[in-house]
Amino acid sequence: MSGVPQGSVLGPLLFLIFINNIDDCAGLIDKIRKFADDTKLGHCIKSDSDKNALQETLNELANWSQKWKMDFNIQKCKVMHIGNSNPKHTYYMQGEILNAVESEKDLGVWCDKSLKPSLHCQEASRIAKGVLTQICKTFHYRDKQVFVNLYKRHVRVHLEYAAPVWAPFRAGDIGCLEKVQQKFIGMISGLKGRDYNERLKEVGLPTLSERRLRSDLIQTFKIVKGLDKLNPSTIFNFIPGDRPATRTGHRLNLVQRHSRTDTAKYAFSSRVVPYWNSLPGELKDINTLYSFKKGLDKHLKSL
Helix, strand or coil, rough: CCCCCCCCCCCHHHHHHHHHHHHHHHHHCEEEEECCEEEEEECCCCCCHHHHHHHHHHHHHHHHHHHHHCCCCCCCCCCCCCCCCCCCCCCCCCCCCCCCCEEEECEEEEEEECCCCHHHHHHHHHHHHEEEEHHHHHHHCCCHHHHHHHHHHHHHHHHHHHHHEEEEECCCHHHHHHHHHHHHHHHHHCCCCCHHHHHHHHHHHCCHHHHHHHHHHHHHHHHHEEEECCCHHHCEEECCCCCCHHHHHCCCCCEEECCHHHHHHEEEEECCCHHHCCHHHHHCCCCHHHHHHHHHHHHHHHH
């Protein structure tokens, strides 16, 4: 009913201008996040007043959409109740009940109400296996160099997309992903290694777990150095400036947060802290991403 032309250079910018004031409808709740035409709301529900605040925000959004002739697709609007003590209230939009879901795909990542990555690991593994099967049907002789390049560009990307968000911590989930690479290694012709790790070294590939650690450290560097448009203090706790340097080590070291559950313990902001703090100081002092990646790869190979 209303909007901007799609496919144009100015289209995305004009759309952002058009919806920019939607934030004004969310003054009563904790979070609102926008990405293109996707909008997410988040609010901690501990009482009826919290529930009413969220419902009032949904009413305001509905009024906004009607005013500017950009109606929400109510069938695509979902509610996910997170937390064991969540009262799981029913919410409405434009008089219709919003469907409650246990999982939902958000920007390519499957999110579960338990906040555990098992579902995404299963889906990523399934898609990667399908692509690998198609490649195997196409190439009968699997030359090492060609096959490894195909794997990197068409299979491994599905196993690593947005890994800092969902990196697994359960042995079953880790194995679910690693089995795809094990299957790939077993398909290469002419390898002499006796086991999985020896064959990985022969083709010059690390394990997926090692790759995820590298991704975590690179993402941490980007956040700490301000290369991402993100306030670092919303992700990490930094060493207080008045604490003696002899006790803290490097000035960019992070404080490990206390976690009561495995989900919190293995979340990005917690799991990466000991690995980041253990990096050499000269690595943390680097200011360019390219130089950091180069130094990090050299450091990880030396371990």
